Amino acid sequence: MAKLPLEGIRITEISVVWAGPFATQLLADWGAEVIRVESIHHFTYITRGIIIRPPKEMVNARKTWLMGYPNWDPGERPWNCYPVFQAHARNKLSCTMDLTQPKGIELFNRLVKDSDIVLENNATETMDKLGLTYEALRKVKPDIIMIRMPGYGSTGPYKNYRALGANLDESCGHTWLRCYRGMDPASATYILASDASAGACGAFAALAALRYRNRTGKGQLIDIAQVETFMPYLAGATMDYTMNERVQTTPGNRHPSMAPHGCYRCQGEDRWVVIAVSCDEEWQGLCRAMDNPDWAKDNRFADAFSRKRNEDELDRLIEEWTSQHDHYAVMFVLQKEGVPAGAVLDDRDAYNDPHLKDRGFFQEITHPDCGTHLYPGIMWKMSKTPNAIRTPPCCLGEHNEYVYKEILGISDDEYTMLEKEGHIGTEPAPGVL
């Protein structure tokens, strides 16, 4: 395989859940060496599990993706089999260190000395209490790039507030704007879109800072408030407020001007298609796809303005048609007629989808504790650099030998001592939740 563009860049991370890990996933996928510094004593909620050794009854009482262990069985090493973790941890290395001991900090600093970037996404005070601030790290390595990405950033009244992506979706204003019309926001489902925005911004920030460092020799601190990475996406609502003093409410699946614009039931159980018609040409395409029913010639639907005004009735009539057909069939016939439409894919559909298959999106990986499965692949393609997932999601402490012996130059005797002192291990310490 061709040399990957980011080979030679080393990133040390103390990252949890998704936002930080997604930033480094994007960089690891393209060749950066990403070392996860973990601990066998402390596990952050939803990183390698809701709790680290969940009983089988707990997993089976509520079967959701938050508990999706192989065959709904947490097995002997659930911390190596947690889907939330497996989603980002390919192509990365894992080592363990107990940062609550002075020796752990000393080891961490030695690793920093050999790194280009340190990235973390803990609550602000967590790193401060460990003494792992930018001021401290730059004494160890003057041109270090440190990326801190707590939920609300490293300054301001909420700097220590705890949050998951779902909470940030709420406090950034998104949840308010994406519930069903006429229903309360509880129906909107926890989504975690700010993990994606913060992660991608973290990767972008890392590459921008590297460019500046390579040009000037200077490192820097980057302060990312995860919530603020998503807020620009909502400019349509916030600028409607700053320009027009309007407080937008949720459009549900509708659009301010387009109609039809919605999600319609199809044949089969829980099958759906989305359709978005933006102009008369697309409306005519929709009519052709439906075999030009008489109702579509009605004055109520003759132009875009009328269609928008009679949207309830329009939606009902369209759903009468879609519900007689397979969701993929509706998408194909509409796209053939030039109408934006998409089947709403569930997990099965995604793995069978002809387009993702044609683009080779899913990739088979064998993991030592989970077996062989298909995983979502690399996000984009580059013409001169074919790419694929190189190593499976990292097991806890899997790369301790490499990190301690090859990078830090620790002797075999010292390694054994560090195992005894609780730094090095591949299993959570007894009694840890």
Place this chain on the structure above:
Amino acid sequence: MAEQALSDIKVLDVTWYVAGPYCTKLLADYGADVIKIERPEEGDPSRRMGPFFRDDPHPEKSALFQHLNTNKSGITLNLKAEAGRKIFKELVRNVDILVENFSPPVMPSLGLDYETLERLNPRLVMVSISNFGQTGPYRDFKATDMVEYALGGPMFSTGIPEREPLKLYDHVIEYQAGVCAAVASMVALYGSDLRGSGEHIDISIMETQAAGIDRTPTMRISYQYTGDVNQRLPVGWAFASGVFPCKDGYVDIMGSAIFFPKMVQMLGMPELLEHPRFSNFIEQAKPEVAEEFLTILLPWLQERTKQEVWEAAQSVQMLSAPIYTPEDLLKDPHYNERDFWVDIDHPVTGRVKYPGAPFKMLETPWQIMKPAPLLGQHNQDVFGKLGYPKGDLVKLREQGVI
């Protein structure tokens, strides 16, 4: 003004709508020199998309366009005219990155495919953003933000079981694709600098969702592991957790499993720690136990505002957040203290508050040097630098090239 991280990068931008322009906005806001090309007369279609300043649908008053195009120089160029393509090729010679988000057949049909442009500028990083990528059976399919969420993202599991799947707000999928494209641009540029040769990047908006980090990949992996398809979940499915009404709106609170002791502390009801059902993780997973606990939680929330609940929860380090409206956001003390909102002065609308930096680089700050360009505002500057005297600009204008 402080030096910016990307001030040594030159970008040619032939993007429209949202995904492409947000990619180049990120590059521009952190220092890159971005020249945005629009079609003569009409310009970027986002100029005709709302909201508009004072609800006046004028092409220089679109909030969407103005937000997405800060710090860019704007020129007009008709790529369908031979003279327009000639100027385009002259511009390509002098840039590091070219970003386009037309449907895949467009650039090749104009004779502006990567192979041709690479010959003019061997180190060129060309970023092509499209709905479904440059190859594959859906290549020429049409899409909107909702269509991308349905096909690439976790729309199927967004919403409640009794209702249809629910989309996200407005253009958020396209914005996210724009950030991913900005990351890809920087990755490719890093490689191109080392290697001395460029690269063509194929960004499929569908795949920025399918490979992004919201629930999609986790659900896909969970399905591979368990064989069970992830569904939309009913409201109130989780113990002591969810979005609940309070005195002045809605607030989210997460008090199950390891957080239950914090919940008890917040409520000031230590006796609940001894409760046979509430304090047992396995019991907590049962719907009837979750429902039973609400008889304690809901009245407590009804007496408090969303801000009060949020503060009480955070004081015991419990996960919680208010359901903010756009008005709450603009008034929030934290975002204001961090100077998130910025005033930008625009020649047509005057000063307006915009969303500001998505992240802060302390040594090389995010800066607004100029507002979004008026249509063709920088024609004279840019074409002048290429050596076209003013007289030529008049001819090009008359010929419909600029």
